[in-house]
Amino acid sequence: xxxxxxPDDSLIDARISVLLRTGMMISAIIVFIxxxxxxxxxxxxxxxxxxxxxxxxxxxxxxxxxxxAFQLHDLGIIQLGLLLLIATPVARVLFSVIAFWIERDxxxxxxxxxxxxxxxxxLFVHGV
Amino acid sequence: xxxxxxxxxxxxGALLAGFLGALTGLGGGVVIVPLLTLVxxxxxxxxxxxxxxxxxxxxxxxxxxxxxxxFSNIRIGMFLEIATTIGAICGAFLAAKTPTEAIAIIFGLVxxxxxxxxxxxxxxxxxxxxxxxxxxxLRLNGSYPVGNVKHHYLVRRVPLGFGIMFGAGTLSGLLGIxxxxxxxxxxxxxxxxxxxxxxxTSNFMIGVTAAASAGVYLSKGYIDPGLAMPVTLGVLAGSLxxxxxxxxxxxxxxxxxxxxxxAFLGFEMIYNGLTGRL
Numbered sequence: 001x002x003x004x005x006x007p008d009d010s011l012i013d014a015r016i017s018v019l020l021r022t023g024m025m026i027s028a029i030i031v032f033i034x035x036x037x038x039x040x041x042x043x044x045x046x047x048x049x050x051x052x053x054x055x056x057x058x059x060x061x062x063x064x065x066x067x068x069a070f071q072l073h074d075l076g077i078i079q080l081g082l083l084l085l086i087a088t089p090v091a092r093v094l095f096s097v098i099a100f101w102i103e104r105d106x107x108x109x110x111x112x113x114x115x116x117x118x119x120x121x122x123l124f125v126h127g128v
Numbered sequence: 129x130x131x132x133x134x135x136x137x138x139x140x141g142a143l144l145a146g147f148l149g150a151l152t153g154l155g156g157g158v159v160i161v162p163l164l165t166l167v168x169x170x171x172x173x174x175x176x177x178x179x180x181x182x183x184x185x186x187x188x189x190x191x192x193x194x195x196x197x198x199f200s201n202i203r204i205g206m207f208l209e210i211a212t213t214i215g216a217i218c219g220a221f222l223a224a225k226t227p228t229e230a231i232a233i234i235f236g237l238v239x240x241x242x243x244x245x246x247x248x249x250x251x252x253x254x255x256x257x258x259x260x261x262x263x264x265x266l267r268l269n270g271s272y273p274v275g276n277v278k279h280h281y282l283v284r285r286v287p288l289g290f291g292i293m294f295g296a297g298t299l300s301g302l303l304g305i306x307x308x309x310x311x312x313x314x315x316x317x318x319x320x321x322x323x324x325x326x327x328x329t330s331n332f333m334i335g336v337t338a339a340a341s342a343g344v345y346l347s348k349g350y351i352d353p354g355l356a357m358p359v360t361l362g363v364l365a366g367s368l369x370x371x372x373x374x375x376x377x378x379x380x381x382x383x384x385x386x387x388x389x390x391a392f393l394g395f396e397m398i399y400n401g402l403t404g405r406l
Contacts, residue, residue, distance in 0.1 A: 007267055009202055017196035020335075024188040028364055035135070035357040043132040047354055049164075052171040054349030061347070078353035082181050082360065086342040088188050089335035096206060107266070111206050115336065118213040122220075123343035 012099045019095055023088030027081045034069075034077030041074055090119050131354060138168070139358035146186060146366025151373065152383045154246055154390065155334070156363045157183035157305045161235060162393035165406055170355065172228045172406055176304030177350030180338050182363040183306045187335030189368055194328035201270045201325055204283065204315070205333045211290045212297035212311070212333060213340035219301020220341035224348060226302070232401030235303050239394030242309040243387040262286040263319075272325050281322050289319035301341035304350075306334035 058064040059079050068076025093116045100108040129137075141163055142156070149156030157179050164175035194200050223231065263269055263283035271278040292314035296307040308330050315326035345351050400406040 007203065007270075010198060012202065013195045013198060013200070016202065017192045020188040020195070021192040024185060024192070024364070028185065028361060031357055032361060034353070035361065038354065038357070039132050039135060042354075044130050046130050047134060049168070049170040049174050049352065049355055052173045055352060059353060060349050075353040078357050079351075082351060082353065082356055083346070085181060085184055085188070085360070086339050086346070089184060089339040093206075093209075093336060096202070105267075108203060108206060111210065115206065115209045115213055118210070118217070119336070119340055122213070122217045122340045 007103075007105070012096070012103070015099070016092055016095065019092055020088060023084065023091060027085035027088065030081030030084060031078050032081075034074055034079075034081055037072075038074035038078060086123075090116070090123070093119060134168075135354075135358040138164075138355070139362040141167075142182065142359045142362025143366040143369075146182075146363035146368075147370040148366075148382065148386050149186070149363070150190070150367040150370025152246060152386045154242060154386060155183065155306045155308045155331075156186060156367055158239065158242055158308075158390060159393060160359060160363065161304060162239070162397055164355075164359075165232070166393070166396055166400065172231055173223075173348075173350050174352050174355055176223065176231075177345045177352065178304075178356040178359040180304035180342055180345055181351060181356045182360045183300075183304070184335050184338045184342065185360050185364040186367045187306065187331055187333075187338065189364060190371060191328075191332040191335060193371060194331060197273070199272050199324050199328040200332045201268070201272075201321070201329050202332070203266070203270070204268050204319075204321065204325075205329045207266055207268065208290060208293045208311075208314070209333055209336050211293035212300065212337040215294040215297020215299075216301035216337050216340035217344065219298040219303075220344035221301075222298070223302045223304075223341075224344075228406055229401045229404050231302065232397050232406040234299075236394045236396070236398030236401060238299060238303060238305070238307070238309075239390050239397060243391035243394060245309045245313065246383055246387045246390075257282070260284045260286065270325070272322065279322070281325065282320075284320045285318050289314045292318055297337050297340070300334075300337050301344075304338075304341075304345070306330075306338065308334060 058068040065079045069080035096112040145159045146156035160179040161175045164170040165172050259282050268283040271280045296310035299307045311330035315321040
């Protein structure tokens with residue numbers, strides 16, 4: 001087996017692990033709290049998911065979601081949790097940019113930055 | 129069915145899906161869309177939205193464990209994520225323009241493919257060849273722990289793997305799934321990464337890939353909080369449970385059973401797509 005220089009990423013690995021777990025747990029707790037409140041208030045109503053209606057802007061835009069969550073609307077709280085869940089992998093990529101920078105692995109700073117740009121482009125230009 | 133009943137039943141279904149998905153390595157996301165559309169009659173767009181969010185949750189949960197153990201190769205993941213995220217955005221836009229019947233048929237085909245992939249035997253490629261130039265330049269070669277010993281591996285055919293990953297991203301964005309089966313194909317077959325590394329790196333990449341199309345889904349109103357809540361929490365709880373059991377369980381029989389279920393759902397999706405019921 002030829003000898004090749006192999007990067008040691010164990011420290012980055014450990015921190016990414018903590019970041020992903022924390023993001024996932026916080027989001028799940030927020031979704032759960034919003035879910036309990038939603039079932040408490042609206043549990044008896046009959047939802048209709050058979051026909052696609054889309055959703056109101058309070059649940060589809062960044063400002064709308066924050067606004068309705070801070071006004072303690074149940075669905076807004078759930079949506080905020082889901083938004084955080086979506087943001088967790090994005091935060092992981094942002095962290096990778098910084099971590100590779102500290103390791104002075106500039107090739108991977110660029111690679112991570114490209115992925116981050118694509119993610120932010122999709123979230124903010126075509127997304128919420 | 130009112131919200132409480134629907135949440136309870138969907139939550140349980142999602143829990144089971146996440147559990148079996150983690151045990152078999154197929155991911156729970158792949159059965160969520162058929163479950164919601166075929167069994168509960170949910171519009172495929174809401175189903176795809178809920179499924180996508182649950183896929184992100186599972187990926188973060190599973191990746192946290194695997195990355196720490198040193199199985200995932202974060203460089204391979206990061207590099208290939210360029211292809212999967214761009215693909216995912218394309219897929220999410222295609223989803224809005226593709227008739228739902230066509231989405232159902234494509235979904236069915238992917239299910240059949242995933243079922244077939246899950247039953248095949250996987251063996252690690254033999255090394256002893258010269259290192260690949262591109263892989264070396266990108267520092268993709270790595271190692272993973274086998275007991276206390278580090279097992280080294282060399283990565284090959286990077287452009288081919290990159291191309292297949294673009295396809296995996298597109299399918300993920302179009303169908304709201306992780307497309308783990310396609311990601312593993314790109315890494316196993318094309319790039320000849322050992323399967324422990326390819327499976328866990330695929331898991332690691334799924335969250336970022338799905339996040340790339342989630343923004344588009346969210347703005348188009350595909351992600352309904354009332355529906356996504358039980359699905360996401362159920363799949364997440366199930367997959368965390370499954371991952372704990374994974375070490376002890378004999379998975380062969382479960383894997384075959386789950387593959388048969390997935391194949392059946394695949395035929396059902398294609399049939400419903402062809403007859404225009406989805």
